[in-house]
Amino acid sequence: MDGEFQLGDDLRGRRIVVAMSGGVDSSVVAALAKASGAETIGVTLQLYDHGAAVKRAGACCAGQDIRDARAVADRLGIAHYVFDYESRFRDGVIADFADEYARGRTPIPCVRCNQGVKFTDLFGIARELGADCLATGHYVQRVVGAGGQAELHRAIDPARDQSYFLFATTQDQLDYLRFPLGGMPKAQVRAIAADNGLAVAMKPDSQDICFVPDGDYAGIVKRLRPETAEPGDIVDLDGRVLGRHRGIAHFTVGQRKGLEIGGSPYPLYVVRVEPEARRVVAGPRAALAVAAARVEDMNWIGGDHAGPLMAKVRSMAKPVPAWLDGDRVRFATPEYGVSPGQATVFYAGERVLGGGWIAETEAALQVA
Template sequence: MSLSAHHEADFQLEGPLSGRKIVVAMSGGVDSSVVAALAARTGAEVIGVTLQLYDHGAAVKRAGSCCAGQDIRDARAVAERIGIAHYVFDYESRFRESVIADFANEYMAGRTPIPCVKCNMGVKFTDLFALARDLGADCLATGHYVRRVVGADGRAQLHRAADPARDQSYFLFATTQDQLDYLRFPLGGLPKGHVREIAAQIGLPVAMKPDSQDICFVPDGDYASVVRKVRPDADAGGDIVDVEGRVLGQHKGLIHYTVGQRKGLELGGLPEPLYVVKLDAASRRVIVGPKRALAVGAALLADINWLGGDFAGACMAKVRSLAKPVSAKLEGDRLLFENPEYGVAPGQAAVLYDGDRVLGGGWIAETVSAIPDPSHIHSPA
């Protein structure tokens, strides 16, 4: 991929960029580093901003994280390499309160949280947005893989990335219209391989740096250890019951389970595999059933963020980050699935699409079983 393929239109600012100012959110990874380098080549004044979200000492050896000690040094090294100003802002306490504490509380409430969305809603966009404005920037550019398309009305629309394997639109559904008008996503039309090629051509020190993991503050995928630090009562046990309320065993804390989970139940001698169907935080019960008990016909959405225009109700809905969009219809705050959907969990998001355009989305507050009375599910003879 030649650098000549990238021009001023990538940042969607009118006129010559020589008199413009672009703030780039730099996490220390290859994606945001390439965005900063491309911005610098436009002739605009470019400022790299990194938010420090962890204790420097504790984070420096954490592999696969972002916004930690080593990542901050990487961002600074890239800024020096391409000749732009770079600032680090300490947002550790804000991140701990708005993202990590929320993550723990959601698990304790029997929901499946998405901290990446909460981070984008708060620290990454709301706070960084304000910083960029204070610095007098014409736009805030990030390394997210989504596309910003200007509609006929002059307002920005959010579209899926050209590379479906890298698309991050699910995590950005809560972006507001005002934020979207100000944000820029120069990598949305590129495959990841081309981005690494650009980094190598420029000679960026992070060209071959591995991608960060989805949940940056969870070392080794051990969610329970993170929740315990915030909520010491996280290991309170309780009953594992079937959909008819019969006790089948005991568990060691709701934080070890999510809706749709099969492994780790430690229930032997049963006629068919059982899955986690629901987590009842009030009674500390893990409710299990056969796979057909996971079928969901509808979901009630809360805090819906709308980015689309005219809407007839029919849409495609994505209820997990790695799930394929399915046909659905939104009626008020009720999302009706054309066919039963599996693994839909309260706490997750339902993101709505019209083709590649993100219409908006909301948080799944409650699910409605596709089976009228799940307690009447019986194993086949």
């Protein structure tokens, strides 16, 4: 199955499995798949307790979203199956999220979810169902290169691009995946949903991390790892005590809000978190400048990495010039707010080359 399926493509005799979360994006993917003439099967993974999650506005793959996905499937006249992956999601994503905070790192649960539940497990389901491909509502583009190999590219809409969260995609997965929305603006996606009479056409997008819809990250971390709620000192770069905190669960590198320390001649930011000592180190913004970072568990999905690259160190950051030096990424100019636990993703133009997890950082300069 070459290229992306679009309205008007004739894929009769093919079978497409669509990952349906209950939102407008994956619903439109299902509509496009059905319109192509392919046999279309919707699959939803239940990731929360069905009863408790119904009331959680903004949570995906929960009670109301499952009902929305089923309603869309009924409207389109396609088969729809729900699989219970609550325990797998809890152990592989939510527990890892809390563990990372307990280690003083900044986690990215969306990448862990894509690596495990969404791609690995959904792949198995799709292949067991005899599908020719697995289609998702991610805003990225799959482009077939000159050599016939599938490449991962950024979405045409930079504000919607989700390529940072898909750096761990393998070549085998990319060969099997389809991302029909990567070349569309959101307005077009909603218009397609409305044209197909889908009730989710104007459904709000999910906000924040799906399993923390109220934005209270610290609450879930403290519940799962109570030690992160133990109070400790906030110190400056020389170890002088500036104040006290209510637990390291409330802090990540680069954070300014929540330190609540008066009398400083300059704004204070979280420079690092030291969980063993229950200590938060604060300093001026200059102390956040990073010259390089050690990257581990690299995943490379194409292209040459011998020369200059563009690197993105946070999901909302712009790619910046950098180069790889062994297992270290070195930035052409200092980067700010780079935190262990986050990822560095590498680009050549619009193409995603790969990425890895930030293990530690090198300060750009010494701050007195």
